[in-house]
Amino acid sequence: MSDTDDGAALVTGASSGIGAALALEAAADGYDLLLTARREQRLRDVASEARQEYGVATTVLPQDLAAPDGVARLHDRVAETDHRVDRLVDSAGFPTYGPVAETAPERLRDQVRVNATATAELAGRIAPEMADRGAGGIVLVGSAAGYYPAPRAATYAASKAFVNFFARGLAAELEPQVTVSVVCPTAVDTEFVERGGMADSGVDDGLTHDPVDIARTTWEQHRAGERVIFPDWKDAAVCQFPRLLPHETITSFGADAFDQGTFPFLSDD
Ligand SMILES: NC(=O)c1ccc[n+]([C@@H]2O[C@H](COP(=O)([O-])OP(=O)(O)OC[C@H]3O[C@@H](n4cnc5c(N)ncnc54)[C@H](OP(=O)(O)O)[C@@H]3O)[C@@H](O)[C@H]2O)c1
Secondary structure, three states: OHHHOOEEEEEEOOOOHHHHHHHHHHHHOOOEEEEEOOOHHHHHHHHHHHHHHHOOOEEEOOOOOOOOOHHHHHHHHHHHOOOEEEEEEEOOOOOOOOOHHHOOHHHHHHHHHHHHHHHHHHHHHHHHHHHHHOOEEEEEEOOHHHHOOOOOOHHHHHHHHHHHHHHHHHHHHHOOOEEEEEEOOOOEOOOHHHHOOOOOOOHHHHOOEOHHHHHHHHHHHHHOOOOEEOOOHHHHHHHHHHHHOOHHHHHHHHHHHHHHOOOHHHOOO
């Protein structure tokens, strides 16, 4: 706990799934928690677990990051606390499933706002504080989906491509004083599929990762200074393979991933 005195982890998407699990990893590492998402009671549940298990201080800051001023309001409320943000963990995000032409444009807009715009704006507001201090860390939750143009998940995949690549550029700007990591998992068993209206997709069949395992691996590798984190060898293969293939092939693999929950080159069949 030596480097976490007075330091807090600001965690978005902390009300469930990967974000909640990452918040508990940060708490186990001694960081006080600033937890944000929209569902306040779920944030309070995570905060309570962190206090009881790890004895850290917790603050719950409910905020809709799809609101145009959502990140600015969150940053103002963080500034009103006594905490210095030593770790920024950005896990807020949601999928949409279905053709762009059949999806409400407002939902696509909000998806880009939460998954991509808020990620850039929040990093842009917190990174200067870390750069000034010459210390800190940022963890972004990207996705294997960000390596594949995906019919029926076109906006989601593109938003995750933004996160995957934004993280690398930011890392190169801020290292070595500030560590920036992006984790790129394939499917993780969270509320993501159900809440994203993906029950009819094949992703449900391919849910392999446990969010607690993803969070543990991510936190360990982030603390070790890793820029890009692939939770296991299959994730690494899925994310590296597209470099070798034409775009048409990658796009058809992206369609398979969302329709059948697998990639042809990893299928057991
Ligand atoms: N599950 C997967 O298969 C998978 C794979 C790769 C990457 N990811 C990424 O992992 C991240 C976390 O997803 P998850 O799997 O843990 O799913 P999840 O359990 O549904 O968590 C999503 C989190 O994002 C928050 N969120 C959604 N919309 C928001 C908004 N408008 N404003 C503020 N917060 C919002 C949710 O909180 P509230 O609803 O309470 O606001 C929730 O805490 C996402 O960025 C996702 O893209 C997931």
